[in-house]
Amino acid sequence: MGSASPITCTNTKADFGRERLVDWLDHVVLPHAGALARLSFFACVPHPLLVPAAERLRGSGVAAGAQDCAATGDAVTGEVDAGLLAELGCRHVMLGHADRRRVFGEDDLLVARKAKAASAAGMTPLVCVGEADRVSAEVAARHVAAQVGVAAGRLGRGRPVTILYEPIWAIGSRDGATPEHAAVVLRALKTETVGLDADFLYGGAVVPGTYTALRASADWDGVAIGRSAKDAGMLAEVAAELLDGRR
Template identity: 40%
Template sequence: MPSPPRRRIVGVSTKMYFSAARTKAYIAELLQHLSKSPKILDQIDIFVIPDHITLTSVIAQLEGSKVMTGAQDAFYEDSGAYTGEVSPCVLAEVGCRIVEVGHAERRRIFGEMDEDVAKKARSAARNGMIPLVCIGERTKGEVSIAVDECRTQVENVMAAVADDAEVILAYEPVWAIGAAEPAGAGYVVSVVKEIRALDCVQMREGVTRVLYGGSAGPGLFERLKEGVDGLFLGRFGHDPAQFYKTMQEIASAQ
């Protein structure tokens, strides 16, 4: 069976860097940039993942723009006595389109395991949203070592979500986060190609896209396009002009 077509995609997470006022101003400036090239949203998918507090206001600001809004996390049950958690059912109800799960920070700080991430991915997909699953190896080494470590993360997720559900994998070597030297482009492309070749990815009916979630800069996608479908930006994308420039680069890359 031929693989479903994959659109290029780029997005940003604001993590916990923005105030509510800054988030509102950021989205307004982003929309101004997009108004210069409205056709760009017909060429690629774009998403923004704000904090939970400003999520609904961002959804309202982006209404009618085709820019997707995501959440930075969600619980794995739809409802119940889970004080402080965020219901995926409510996220879907208010118009959230993507749910980020399994970020390295949550694995490190909150002790989330592959099984927790898989359950959260399943809850997002069950409620009609796209799970954006962060994956990556902790130990620096050969491509084969990275793939072996990522395989477990990916297989857990794919076993949990429906076969026809769309999934986005955001790959970033954990050892490269904050490191003086980022992972090389050749290394990233090689790992991503091996992840795509996993049976649990190849045999799926649903679309599986792979993003690179590491430090971004001008020209990065051009070096990675052979392997990835797009980029998941962090602080680099917190400048709306740089985010827009990255969109242009991804949309125009041959």
């Protein structure tokens, strides 16, 4: 369906310990909290950092999200239940990130089960999809449509979900997908999520100017920011661009 205003998020991966996370929140994120709150900005952080992040962000309008959750509500040692994350105040949980697919072999069915668990706990799943190699837009579209279709089939009609299209080859790269390539993929994603309350983000080499270029070809709801979120100046530029893009 798409949001009335653009949305954005970031994933800190495992780059920050507690001290560095707090420093980043204090000096990069919170100085721009007003603009970021209007973008429903959230930062997905490792589970041990959720509480300190939430405490630092309290009252700012900016939120902390989780980077993963368990696929079931069973009491499995070492797993983090979606209900517990919701109890801690998480509104979003990232699922199916390329790292987890590559390192832990997570497949589309497992990601779909996690998305269902997150949704049942009252959170919005942030489902990550993307092709591994540089391929044609049509091949990429078929690949991500298959990924999303599994998750969409597990979620109830009208349930909120955010789809993050992040080509794996673009992660950490200087160049992301072209707006034309991304537009073809977006059409496929929208077809697979008919009946859901879905938002669509693009990620991969996002810098100031990326959202404007993307919007010239397709109606993206926002972007996920990687390295640009670690620089106060770039974060402010991207936030201003998103806010200006929907006026």
